[in-house]
Amino acid sequence: AQRVTQPEKLLSVFKGAPVELKCNYSYSGSPELFWYVQYSRQRLQLLLRHISRESIKGFTADLNKGETSFHLKKPFAQEEDSAMYYCALGRSGGSNYKLTFGKGTLLTVNP
Amino acid sequence: DSGVTQTPKHLITATGQRVTLRCSPRSGDLSVYWYQQSLDQGLQFLIQYYNGEERAKGNILERFSAQQFPDLHSELNLSSLELGDSALYFCASSVGGGAWDYEQYFGPGTRLTVT
Numbered sequence: 001a002q003r004v005t006q007p008e009k010l011l012s013v014f015k016g017a018p019v020e021l022k023c024n025y026s027y028s029g030s031p032e033l034f035w036y037v038q039y040s041r042q043r044l045q046l047l048l049r050h051i052s053r054e055s056i057k058g059f060t061a062d063l064n065k066g067e068t069s070f071h072l073k074k075p076f077a078q079e080e081d082s083a084m085y086y087c088a089l090g091r092s093g094g095s096n097y098k099l100t101f102g103k104g105t106l107l108t109v110n111p
Numbered sequence: 112d113s114g115v116t117q118t119p120k121h122l123i124t125a126t127g128q129r130v131t132l133r134c135s136p137r138s139g140d141l142s143v144y145w146y147q148q149s150l151d152q153g154l155q156f157l158i159q160y161y162n163g164e165e166r167a168k169g170n171i172l173e174r175f176s177a178q179q180f181p182d183l184h185s186e187l188n189l190s191s192l193e194l195g196d197s198a199l200y201f202c203a204s205s206v207g208g209g210a211w212d213y214e215q216y217f218g219p220g221t222r223l224t225v226t
Binding site: 043045046086099100101103104 | 115155
């Protein structure tokens with residue numbers, strides 16, 4: 001079974017400090033991993049996906065298959081980064097696939 | 112604005128009842144996904160429709176069903192409601208049929224409260 005674990009429900013950092021939101025997954029195949037973000041009173045939206053290897057709003061995430069992790073990082077947090085962050089894992093098998101979300105981490109960036 | 116609309120915004124109903132949630136995807140998107148978000152389970156994928164046909168199933172209960180109509184809007188039907196069905200139900204849409212081939216755009220959600 002595939003599973004996504006975000007060990008921290010809450011994470012609080014100061015503005016300008018580095019931030020790392022942890023995500024670990026369990027899946028026997030080749031994972032497709034994503035980070036979604038939900039800002040206060042806004043819709044859930046895709047932040048980044050591992051296949052594109054892009055940096056969005058200063059965030060990056062590297063897939064580490066050895067450690068089965070896909071941690072989200074930003075070197076200097078900003079107050080506007082305060083939001084709920086969800087890690088998600090996609091699994092395929094012919095026409096049958098699933099997208100499994102972690103329970104989310106609420107990031108608060110203090111001034 | 113992502114363009115995905117959901118109605119109603121809020122729904123309060125009693126146990127045992129049946130409700131229908133509606134979702135209109137962004138213009139041009141062929142896929143509609145339904146998700147349930149609860150405090151206990153977090154965000155869970157329920158089901159996906161692509162161009163009118165069921166494409167993938169997640170953790171959807173037997174009491175729940177969905178369909179996508181020719182105009183591509185979708186409805187999620189929840190029946191024999193239980194207290195535990197109280198949750199925020201999200202709809203998302205994407206251009207293509209794969210869960211991660213294309214970005215999913217989420218709607219604002221329908222908050223269902225079962226009393």
